[in-house]
Amino acid sequence: CASASLQTSVEVLMKSNKRAILIFLPFQVLIIAHVTAGMVNLTRHEKEKYFLTATGEKELFPSLHDPHSRELSVVIPAYNEELRMPVMLDEATEYLERRQKQHPPFTYEIIVVDDGSKDKTTEVALRYSRKYGADKVRVLTLVKNRGKGGAVRMGTLSSRGKVILMADADGATKFSDVEKVEAGLNNLNPKPENMAISCGSRAHLEQDSVAQRSVFRTFLMYGFHFLVWFLCVRGIKDTQCGFKLFTREAALKTFSSLHVERWAFDVELLYIAQCFKIPIAEVAVNWTEIEGSKLVPFWSWLQMGRDLIFIRLRYFTRAWKLQSPHKTD
Template sequence: MAFVDFLLSLPLLQTSLVLLVILIVGLYIFLTVTTIRKPNLHRYDSEKYFLTGNGDERRPFPELDDPSSLSLSLIVPSYNEETRLPSMLDEALAYLEQKKKDEGGSFTYEIIIVDDGSKDGTSKVGMEYTKKYGHEKIRVLTFEKNRGKGGAVRMVRIFKKTEIFEAKNFPMQGMLSSRGKHLLFADADGATRFSDLTKVESALNKIAPDENTPAISVGSRSHLQDDAVAERTFLRNFLMYGFHFLVWFLCVRGVKDTQCGFKLFTRSAARLLFPSVHIDRWAFDVELLYIAQCLKISIAEVAVNWQEIEGSKMVPFWSWLQMGRDLLLIRLRYLFGLWRIKEKSN
């Protein structure tokens, strides 16, 4: 009561300032208690190896800090994608094999299928392709537990009584295990036509003449927005516009479509970006691009063909709310210095 009486005795402006300070301090304390400062790079022992397809022979994945040994690494994050994965892989392999033939064998590639703790036969499907094409071209990274983006579940472990551990988003693990000069992650649903890689790669080459120049080329569906608006309900359009505004206002400017699952990186850009990413769910892409803009990494945005595929893991209303919350947390945690950006690769 004494504190309330003290506030009431102050002029309105001073009262407002005191309350604002209390709010900021309270927010900082809350964020400090609920935030893990460093990204988690932990892997279970089984996640450090891939099967060759010849019996049970295991071999260790390489590291992102190693020199590149291939032209392209394609990372395919997959959660319960037993049904949709084959058509996506068939399209990707047809394009990549033709590109290899056209370039006289100088083009080399690998596909890393990251099974994010699926409950179906996603890893089994991936291993069938490994047996068919060989482990030098196709590798399967299977997580012991689901880690996010395939749903709203995150892995939790207690470090201290007040700390909550947020697991790393699964495309990152694929990136850290890749060998390519360029690294692409593409959604397992095959919504983006893989042949558009030609345009995305051309845009990357214009801003990054070699793998040592940090740069990103992102696929974009913004040119399709008018048609999408016409087909969607008022609520979905309201949530979409609200999300786009929050992305622009809080985190990323100059990129019209941050969420398209078709992004290409130079190896040096991947080394800088992925060890700093904290978010493990749908707003992962936004934090990634936010870090890139903070580091002044060049970003090209390229229109790609896209079609909606049945079986999306997003729940329209709740996923949008979750992303909005994560956008606010991204901005606040970096603003208060609770999350820091690694500015140099090893």
């Protein structure tokens, strides 16, 4: 009897402990999210403050705080992209040069941000800088890998454009579709503060892509979409397309508060934009999947899911705060 009573007591205690763990687990996650929250790091290494001119001399990058001096800046984050990037740069420069000839007042720049690559990404980009001149093509080489979000932010903060386009180095989106996202931006009528963002979207291609994916990858995709909608961003079907156009003012407002530097950075950017009530358009663009993606389906989706939860919790606990734009060091 004593043994049976002891066993019953142990079982009751174990059940109580399980309940306690389940009850306090959300609070533990909340505490972990708050304590491990990193602050915005806009500090540059000395080598990241300069680009090379045609004569090989170093010249300081401008600041996003400065008035614009170009119509369009194109920021291209690149990590180990020596093989895929030339196709994208050829398409982009051909389009932009043709547009400039047709309409001489149009001015542009391309900023390739080498995110600590281990291959010849910087050397490939510098070939285009020598061909078109450093006034049109500049290369920002990061001393160490920050992640795609960190690379986009560093390039954006160094840009001169009235509007700033984020474009992937793989050329998955047809570059001439910049006209579509420009139209989306203009339709928002971003006045008087000139705040607006226009996002390229692949949502119209989703059904075709589902037919080609495994059930598991489809489950991960829909799970991610649900977390984005539930925790962070509503009203945008495709937050992850790497083809987004910002007014200069909207870029300064959003990138100054950005914390996430890896895959989920797009979601935080749009979350920040919605908190600031910046108008956002979503525009269908042509998109083709290019081999050589750095995204590892299961682990990348898992990391992004974790980041989404932490984004929401860190803003909720005010570990992260929406910041006023400030200058970088």
